[in-house]
Amino acid sequence: MLTPDEALYALLCKYLLKEADSNEQRWVNTWLQANAEHPVLLASLDKLLRTVPGEVVKGGMDTEMAWKVLSERMELGERSGGEVSRDRGEGDPNGMSDMVDREGVGTAKTRSWWMAAAAAVFLLISVGGWYIIHQNERQINYDGAQLVKLEDGTSIQLDPAAQLQVLPGFGKKDRKVILKGKATFDVTTDASHPFIIDLGNQVITVLGTRFSVDNSNQLRVFIHSGKIKVTRRQDSVILTAGMLLEEDTSKQHYQVGAHITDAETRAVVFKDTPLREVLQTINVLYHVNVTADAALLELPVSGTYTGEPVKNVLDAIAYATNANVIINGADFELRPQD
Known part of the structure; x- marks a missing residue:
């Protein structure tokens, strides 16, 4: 089960990969506005996903060991920083100790920020790898x-x-x-x-x-x-x-x-096409029922039509095949001329 932090970063991964739904997008936007450091962390995650996807997938990073190494380094840095501050503050008649104290506070804040950022990177690598590996296993x-x-x-x-x-x-x-x-x-x-x-x-x-x-x-x-x-x-x-x-x-x-170049505009091109095929295409394209005398069905038809009313198309075909167009209610029929 994911911890709250892991769940957060999994959601951020989803957001950056443009797979978040509208509710998740609104939640992330609210989260970004809640703290000035949040956009920085999101940018770091975005950079990670874009620059090291192969390494993330191969991953396998031991996050527990990473935390141990990180904490040891931070403790060493704190001990070194504390000794320097004390040395620089001894016997200072000009009030430099106050400045050192302020510098110490600033250093501590900077160190805390970098600790959070480093922790985020370790977590991003871990959760990012999990997300990339498993993202295609869900709907x-x-x-x-x-x-x-x-x-x-x-x-x-x-x-x-x-x-x-x-x-x-x-x-x-x-x-x-x-x-x-x-x-x-x-x-x-x-x-x-x-x-x-x-x-x-x-x-x-x-x-x-x-x-x-x-x-x-x-x-x-x-x-x-x-x-x-x-x-x-x-x-x-x-x-x-x-x-x-x-x-x-x-x-x-x-x-x-068949013989359609654009279904939306009803664009067709017939080139020596048997009338049987032509009428089948007109039936589908115009949602009408057109029949023809058996003597006409194998006659070749050529023509190009785009967006023409069905009656105009049938009149042109009838002229080419020496036929008449007979209208029976909503249906059409082609009959040989007498």
């Missing part, structure tokens, strides 16, 4: 809009309502996190440690890529680059760059569109 939580940088180099941009949990042991056998809400991932490639995103009833396995995930209501995943695998029960789908996946909760299956 770390992130809430709200922020850019999260993980120790493997992966960066995750969270939306305001998103929640991310980095599970204990991250980076040992795998790199596993739990996501609720929407986030954009830029995952560092590491074939020996797969990056796994747990979405509750679905799992995403990442091979090194940049992609966006929206797990707020129904799952929506867009791949900017690279490749991922989305798994639900016994089903799995491989997604590559330019693909958009949406979960159809009513039919309990995935819908996947």
Whole structure:
């Protein structure tokens, strides 16, 4: 069990590593204002963590022996200082003894400060080493809009309502996190440690890529680059760059569109793409249901569209395939021209 001092320095380590939650940050800020020496100690800890992380991890410092050595040195310094003060004060007709006394008091205060500082350094090395060794054995939580940088180099941009949990042991056998809400991932490639995103009833396995995930209501995943695998029960789908996946909760299956350069702006590029694939992408991107006559489905379609209304896109495709757009309520159908 940590002593109160060890608990304090463990919290300060957490604060400096930017892993403290809002309550812990407020507590540390209050602690910093309570005493002028506190910012000095925090700066010392910050320097220690930045300059000697390897030594701290190798550590193994015997803090009990360090305290013994420290106390012996301080006792020797006190004895030497006391003899000097007495020698300089004897037979002083000009009142120099008062000055010596004041110097003695100043020296004692300085010595006390350095004793506290030295003690803090020993404690920082001990607790800092414990913290660095064990920090990846605990769960770390992130809430709200922020850019999260993980120790493997992966960066995750969270939306305001998103929640991310980095599970204990991250980076040992795998790199596993739990996501609720929407986030954009830029995952560092590491074939020996797969990056796994747990979405509750679905799992995403990442091979090194940049992609966006929206797990707020129904799952929506867009791949900017690279490749991922989305798994639900016994089903799995491989997604590559330019693909958009949406979960159809009513039919309990995935819908996947391709040839997308930006899902947010509905930017697509078709180059001799079969109409079958084009309509599948439009269905996913615009959340509509578009069907076509079987005679049209294999016709090649080329075109670039960004942010166009779905009716404009369908009119352009119909013109290229010599078809008509038929509107049936909220649905659309392409039929060959007579």
